[in-house]
Amino acid sequence: MGIMNTNRTLPSNLMVFELRRDLTLFQRFRQNIEPIMEMYGLSEEEKQAFRDENIKKLSELGVHPYFLPQISRIFHGSAYNHNNSEAAQVYARNMVDGADQEG
Amino acid sequence: MGIMNTNRTLPSNLMVFELRRDLTLFQRFRQNIEPIMEMYGLSEEEKQAFRDENIKKLSELGVHPYFLPQISRIFHGSAYNHNNSEAAQVYARNMVDGADQEG
Amino acid sequence: MAQLVSTIALSHAPGLTGWLDKAPKEEQDSLVNGFSELGRILRDTRPDVIIGVANDHVLNLEFQNTPDFCVGTSDKWEGPAEWFKDWVAVPHYEVAGNKQVADTLVNAAGREGIRFAFRDKLLFDDNWSVPLYYLTPDYDIPLVPIHMNCVVPPLPQPEYCYRVGQTIAKIVRDELPDDMRVAFMATGGLSHDPGGPKYFDVDEKFDRWFLGLLEEGDPEKVLREATIDKMVAAGDGGTSELLAWLVTMGAVGDRPAKTVCYEPAVELRCGMGCVYWDMS
Amino acid sequence: MAQLVSTIALSHAPGLTGWLDKAPKEEQDSLVNGFSELGRILRDTRPDVIIGVANDHVLNLEFQNTPDFCVGTSDKWEGPAEWFKDWVAVPHYEVAGNKQVADTLVNAAGREGIRFAFRDKLLFDDNWSVPLYYLTPDYDIPLVPIHMNCVVPPLPQPEYCYRVGQTIAKIVRDELPDDMRVAFMATGGLSHDPGGPKYFDVDEKFDRWFLGLLEEGDPEKVLREATIDKMVAAGDGGTSELLAWLVTMGAVGDRPAKTVCYEPAVELRCGMGCVYWDMS
Ligand SMILES: [Fe+3]
Ligand SMILES: [Fe+3]
Numbered sequence: 001m002g003i004m005n006t007n008r009t010l011p012s013n014l015m016v017f018e019l020r021r022d023l024t025l026f027q028r029f030r031q032n033i034e035p036i037m038e039m040y041g042l043s044e045e046e047k048q049a050f051r052d053e054n055i056k057k058l059s060e061l062g063v064h065p066y067f068l069p070q071i072s073r074i075f076h077g078s079a080y081n082h083n084n085s086e087a088a089q090v091y092a093r094n095m096v097d098g099a100d101q102e103g
Numbered sequence: 104m105g106i107m108n109t110n111r112t113l114p115s116n117l118m119v120f121e122l123r124r125d126l127t128l129f130q131r132f133r134q135n136i137e138p139i140m141e142m143y144g145l146s147e148e149e150k151q152a153f154r155d156e157n158i159k160k161l162s163e164l165g166v167h168p169y170f171l172p173q174i175s176r177i178f179h180g181s182a183y184n185h186n187n188s189e190a191a192q193v194y195a196r197n198m199v200d201g202a203d204q205e206g
Numbered sequence: 207m208a209q210l211v212s213t214i215a216l217s218h219a220p221g222l223t224g225w226l227d228k229a230p231k232e233e234q235d236s237l238v239n240g241f242s243e244l245g246r247i248l249r250d251t252r253p254d255v256i257i258g259v260a261n262d263h264v265l266n267l268e269f270q271n272t273p274d275f276c277v278g279t280s281d282k283w284e285g286p287a288e289w290f291k292d293w294v295a296v297p298h299y300e301v302a303g304n305k306q307v308a309d310t311l312v313n314a315a316g317r318e319g320i321r322f323a324f325r326d327k328l329l330f331d332d333n334w335s336v337p338l339y340y341l342t343p344d345y346d347i348p349l350v351p352i353h354m355n356c357v358v359p360p361l362p363q364p365e366y367c368y369r370v371g372q373t374i375a376k377i378v379r380d381e382l383p384d385d386m387r388v389a390f391m392a393t394g395g396l397s398h399d400p401g402g403p404k405y406f407d408v409d410e411k412f413d414r415w416f417l418g419l420l421e422e423g424d425p426e427k428v429l430r431e432a433t434i435d436k437m438v439a440a441g442d443g444g445t446s447e448l449l450a451w452l453v454t455m456g457a458v459g460d461r462p463a464k465t466v467c468y469e470p471a472v473e474l475r476c477g478m479g480c481v482y483w484d485m486s
Numbered sequence: 487m488a489q490l491v492s493t494i495a496l497s498h499a500p501g502l503t504g505w506l507d508k509a510p511k512e513e514q515d516s517l518v519n520g521f522s523e524l525g526r527i528l529r530d531t532r533p534d535v536i537i538g539v540a541n542d543h544v545l546n547l548e549f550q551n552t553p554d555f556c557v558g559t560s561d562k563w564e565g566p567a568e569w570f571k572d573w574v575a576v577p578h579y580e581v582a583g584n585k586q587v588a589d590t591l592v593n594a595a596g597r598e599g600i601r602f603a604f605r606d607k608l609l610f611d612d613n614w615s616v617p618l619y620y621l622t623p624d625y626d627i628p629l630v631p632i633h634m635n636c637v638v639p640p641l642p643q644p645e646y647c648y649r650v651g652q653t654i655a656k657i658v659r660d661e662l663p664d665d666m667r668v669a670f671m672a673t674g675g676l677s678h679d680p681g682g683p684k685y686f687d688v689d690e691k692f693d694r695w696f697l698g699l700l701e702e703g704d705p706e707k708v709l710r711e712a713t714i715d716k717m718v719a720a721g722d723g724g725t726s727e728l729l730a731w732l733v734t735m736g737a738v739g740d741r742p743a744k745t746v747c748y749e750p751a752v753e754l755r756c757g758m759g760c761v762y763w764d765m766s
Pocket of ligand 2: 498499541543613674675724727
């Protein structure tokens with residue numbers, strides 16, 4: 001994975017890009033992710049990864065690395081984002097621990 | 104002049120760019136150029152050049168060369184655009200004869 | 207691996223469809239016959255898709271953020287765009303795209319250090335409308351259009367255009383579906399000067415020199431000699447559309463081009479011609 | 487001719503404002519003191535405008551058409567953008583821009599073969615919000631923001647970034663208004679890995695090596711040794727933000743950088759530091 005493996009044409013990347021720029025869209029997404037994922041044409045694989053908050057899977061599909069901790073913040077909030085915050089811990093369980101298990 | 108002297112930030116360039124892409128805007132422009140020029144923030148110098156159909160002046164201000172014959176077509180039509188068509192002749196009087204006089 | 211079955215380059219200026227009758231009869235015949243012949247050469251190779259590269263006439267690629275190349279990722283295209291309809295004067299047409307091929311080009315080129323912008327909406331003017339009218343009158347071969355910047359400074363350099371063509375050929379070979387038959391087409395040029403003082407001139411000497419250069423089949427010599435400065439000198443506003451031809455040359459390497467037709471069509475305000483490379 | 491009176495580079499990661507209290511007290515003091523000192527150094531040179539260059543965190547520059555560099559042409563900016571407010575945790579601020587300087591950069595760079603995209607709307611996240619909070623707490627120096635692409639492949643190469651900095655310095659010298667005093671600021675880095683497995687690590691060894699390299703004042707060596715590969719190895723997702731520092735280095739040439747502070751701030755998930763070059 002990593003920035004060099006970003007899939008620039010992946011629908012998830014456009015969706016996350018716009019979510020952080022459009023608070024109305026973001027709030028609709030927070031209420032119900034399904035219609036927004038449909039609107040952006042995500043594949044079933046991408047959709048399931050969002051439903052599961054499976055950040056590692058999204059990484060493997062080519063979501064831009066920078067978006068991965070942001071996705072945990074979309075679901076768990078951005079304020080006071082220290083290492084023990086919920087958003088950072090969700091990220092850690094998905095990506096760092098997961099990476100360790102494979103490594 | 105020429106393509107290398109295009110002023111990419113010139114308001115006229117954005118206006119002409121969008122005129123050819125948006126037929127509603129184009130028709131409004133054909134009816135009254137003033138509010139459209141105002142909307143795009145053209146300088147007084149640019150506005151006067153459009154009022155006078157002074158294509159040579161627009162060229163000097165940094166309008167993209169490709170737009171110059173298109174501006175004559177915006178005012179005089181695009182159909183059957185041969186060398187003796189009105190659009191081509193307006194262009195010729197502005198740019199080619201004018202260039203000869205200076206050259 | 208897919209196969210590059212056909213590589214061609216041709217003019218696209220609107221006089222070919224918009225006011226062809228104003229050219230001398232022998233020029234009309236030469237160009238219509240030549241372009242029709244090029245269409246036969248293309249169709250005889252039975253391509254499943256045409257990857258096309260052509261100048262964007264500052265119609266889609268904004269001054270605010272002009273990319274070197276922009277790949278069209280839609281499965282469906284149409285043309286000509288409204289404002290260009292009566293100028294180009296060909297009937298409205300629809301032609302399929304190929305999103306899978308387009309997406310592959312974008313991501314695979316990125317891995318090779320080549321940045322392709324992409325979008326699923328592109329307005330077509332003469333850049334595709336004129337070539338398709340002559341080459342594929344049934345509009346039955348899917349097109350992946352690549353709009354490039356040939357006219358807004360700074361321009362992509364000839365060496366870079368050549369490398370882009372090499373990269374596209376590599377992607378065709380290594381990444382597109384097995385057994386896919388791919389045609390590669392450049393449109394634009396030859397000498398013309400929309401927006402400049404040579405608007406009503408054609409630089410026949412330059413055009414014949416450029417075609418002769420491609421016929422030698424020596425890419426290093428082409429890149430050394432066919433500079434942007436020379437193109438601009440032969441017609442500032444449009445001749446640099448030949449950068450698209452250098453892209454296709456990157457795909458064919460040292461094969462010599464074969465000229466099908468050429469006419470210095472002053473009444474059409476453009477040096478007009480077409481070439482192909484034998485890919486067999 | 488205008489004058490480049492100040493050139494600085496500094497980290498911008500949000501831990502500096504968002505959860506600074508989680509870092510050890512001595513790290514907090516070192517960073518706050520260092521960044522405040524850098525602010526004094528900057529303000530003492532009385533700049534009329536700051537030209538800033540920083541990574542766009544894929545917030546403004548779309549995947550569909552990522553430019554290398556995008557100049558902000560508005561006369562008025564504000565931040566932080568809504569979605570980043572509680573993350574960055576600095577008060578809402580407004581700061582003037584300078585459209586005249588921005589337009590000049592765009593068109594003059596184009597003539598030098600450097601393509602700057604431009605736009606009058608840019609969302610600011612930590613890239614400007616964190617530096618301005620420490621450097622110009624009164625938000626009283628106009629900013630021309632240049633968002634660059636450090637994280638979407640393909641990246642601009644170090645040599646190109648350096649050349650961009652040289653070009654900006656030349657434009658300042660040759661094209662900006664007489665007597666204008668210009669500061670040049672890069673923000674981003676040092677080692678960090680947002681979105682990668684080293685998210686909770688800092689590569690102190692890399693950071694100290696990189697700062698030492700800038701202190702040598704040998705641009706050729708920097709360009710030879712500070713490769714994108716090395717940056718990516720030190721933290722894939724973010725370390726290549728240091729490409730912005732190479733832009734400023736292009737403006738200063740062989741002057742040695744002076745490090746004001748550095749801390750491997752693991753709790754802030756980023757190697758944090760700042761440098762300046764003496765332009766007197
Ligand atoms: Fe053309
Ligand atoms: Fe950053």
